[in-house]
Amino acid sequence: QVQLVESGGGLVQAGGSLRLSCAASGSTLGINVMGWYRQAPGKQRELVADIRTGAMTNYADFAKGRFTISRDNAKTAVYLQMNTLQTEDTAVYYCNVKRSRVGIIIDYWGQGTQVTVSS
Numbered sequence: 001q002v003q004l005v006e007s008g009g010g011l012v013q014a015g016g017s018l019r020l021s022c023a024a025s026g027s028t029l030g031i032n033v034m035g036w037y038r039q040a041p042g043k044q045r046e047l048v049a050d051i052r053t054g055a056m057t058n059y060a061d062f063a064k065g066r067f068t069i070s071r072d073n074a075k076t077a078v079y080l081q082m083n084t085l086q087t088e089d090t091a092v093y094y095c096n097v098k099r100s101r102v103g104i105i106i107d108y109w110g111q112g113t114q115v116t117v118s119s
Contacts, residue, residue, distance in 0.1 A: 002026045002108040004095045009113030012085055016117075020080040022095030022110055032105075033098040034071050034078035038091035038115075048093065049080065062088075085117045 008020040024031065035050025035058075049059045049069040057069055068081040078095065095110035 002028060002031070002097060002099060004097065004108055004110035006093075006095050006110040006113045008080075009093060009115045011116045011118065013118050014086055016085055017081070017083045018085065018115060020082070020093055020095075020113060020115075022078045024076040024078075024097055024108075027099075028076045030100040031076065031097050032100055033096075035096050036069065036078070036080045036093055037096055038089075038093045039112075040091040043091075045094070050096070051078065082115070085115075087117045087119055089115060090117050091115060 003026045006022045012018055033050050036048040037045050038048050039045040047060055048063050051057045051069045051071050066084045071078045092112040093115050094112045097108045099106050
């Protein structure tokens with residue numbers, strides 16, 4: 001079992017910044033990918049960014065140039081620095097980890113943290 005604890009969400013004005021943090025605990029051996037997804041009202045959950053153990057990253061188009069994902073493997077934590085936030089970024093942001101176990105990959109999700117960007 002992997003437990004994810006998220007923090008850093010909140011209310012910010014357009015053009016501002018937020019830094020999201022997610023720390024994993026429990027059975028963390030075998031974690032390969034850590035990332036962030038988001039879900040706005042009336043929309044499906046979508047990938048924001050993820051990062052592999054070797055630091056290879058993947059960003060959604062809307063995140064490129066504005067958001068930066070990073071991880072601390074020793075702490076089993078992942079971070080998302082969000083700059084130049086726009087109202088369209090308003091959503092619930094979820095931490096995600098993918099863990100390999102006995103030949104299968106298991107997804108774990110955080111509880112979500114609300115990010116609200118005002119005009």
